[in-house]
Amino acid sequence: MSANEYIPIRVSTLRGDLKIPFDAYVKVASKHILFCRQGDSFEGDRLVRLKKKKLKKMYILPEHEEPYRRYISESIEAAFDNNSDKSIEDRAAVIQGAQQAAAEDVMENPEDQHSYHLAKKGSAKYVEFILNNSEATKSILAIKNADNDLAHHGVTVSTLALGIAKELGVVESQPQLLDQLILGSLLHDFDHYHSGIPYSLPLQEMTDEQRVIYLAHPQSGVDRLKNLQHFDQLVLKIILQHEELINGSGFANKMLEKDLDPLVLTVSTANAFDRYITFQNVPVKDALKTMLIEKMGLYPLAQMKALQLALKNQGVITS
Ligand SMILES: [Fe+2]
Ligand SMILES: [Fe+2]
Known part of the structure; x- marks a missing residue:
């Protein structure tokens, strides 16, 4: 052969x-x-x-x-299958892998409409899986991202974002956007997939050249997707704005809270949190504390409180 x-x-x-x-x-x-x-x-x-x-x-x-x-x-x-006789951990492992693979398919070939629609369909099913199974979030978050994989980071961010959205009442107020919230979270760091920079490093440990690429990644991400009509507006907005901070000190376009979509801020909050737990190996509880102190005034307090509540209500933390 x-x-x-x-x-x-x-x-x-x-x-x-x-x-x-x-x-x-x-x-x-x-x-x-x-x-x-x-x-x-x-x-x-x-x-x-x-x-x-x-x-x-x-x-x-x-x-x-x-x-x-x-x-x-x-x-x-x-x-x-919610009537499955398999354990929630086994089901979560397969579903986490499927979401990761779907994200990789779209990031590798964004021009392929079929992959995009499959990923969107999978994201809608993912919402149902998470919302209908009380142990699902905990089981998904327990799957360790041992190699700082980008698509796995996307799945984790999507899960945290959905948890925050649920606490903020978005499941009732904007149910039609939940699949896009998941898909945008899966793809938010799309540019890293192609630029090849060491995205999991803290900014101060990158070379000057890497830092320039990193600080442009939200803009470069959407630039790579221009002319592709099949990407949803919210998905593009998440890719472009997920590193903005509410006081205008974020990147790539130094936007202010009043100009940012609350759903994008949900993904930003989830993303900042997963950078602590996955890329910096900070335990979940410490990450929450650190974020509330170090990132005060950078993310909306309501989003951070919702994150804390979500982790509590999903049994990820106990108090
Ligand atoms: Fe990012
Ligand atoms: Fe990220």
């Missing part, structure tokens, strides 16, 4: 306890090596090992493409 006949698949789609009906290969120095055999599963430390290696793609043989597609759709369907 020549190297270019193998079909790439996303590691993020390989979650859960189902046995895989295909052989999965890794590519090492242009050679494909069998990593997980047909009939095995991706449970346990297998995924952790892959994540630690920051491996995003694996490979399958062309004759296994059909069983692979079936495996993906069956595991996602079973995970979204």
Whole structure:
């Protein structure tokens, strides 16, 4: 089999306890090596090992493409089924992976309308999963983003944003925008996917050149998407404005609170919080405290209080 006949698949789609009906290969120095055999599963430390290696793609043989597609759709369907006999942790793992893969698909090929619509549909289902299962938020947030993955960060931000939105009454007042809130959160750092800068570093640890790229990422993100008609307005607004701060000291356009959409501020608040817990390894409770003190006057107090309440009500923190 020549190297270019193998079909790439996303590691993020390989979650859960189902046995895989295909052989999965890794590519090492242009050679494909069998990593997980047909009939095995991706449970346990297998995924952790892959994540630690920051491996995003694996490979399958062309004759296994059909069983692979079936495996993906069956595991996602079973995970979204509220009558499922699977544990909420297993369901959350599959759904988290599906959302991560959907974000990666759109970020890799934003011009592909089909991927965008699939991601939007998945986001609507995600809203239902989170709102209808009391342990869902906790289970999703318990999945560690070991390699500071950008799409995983997007899934975490989307989950926190939905929690805040729920506390602020948005589920009742703007239910039609919740799928866009999720999708915008998944894609908010779209520019980092292409610029390749070390986005998880604190600003002061970046080189001058990296800092310039970082401070432009919201604007560069929407610039990369111009002329694409299928992106929703709120999704674009989230990408452009998620680093703005209410006192005008944010970037890329130093906007003020009165000009910012509250839904965008929800994503900004969730994003700042996940930068603490994922990129700086600050424990959840300390991150809340730090944010309330260090970021005072930068995010609306109502959004921060809603975040605190959401974490409490979803059982992520106890007091
Ligand atoms: Fe950002
Ligand atoms: Fe971010």
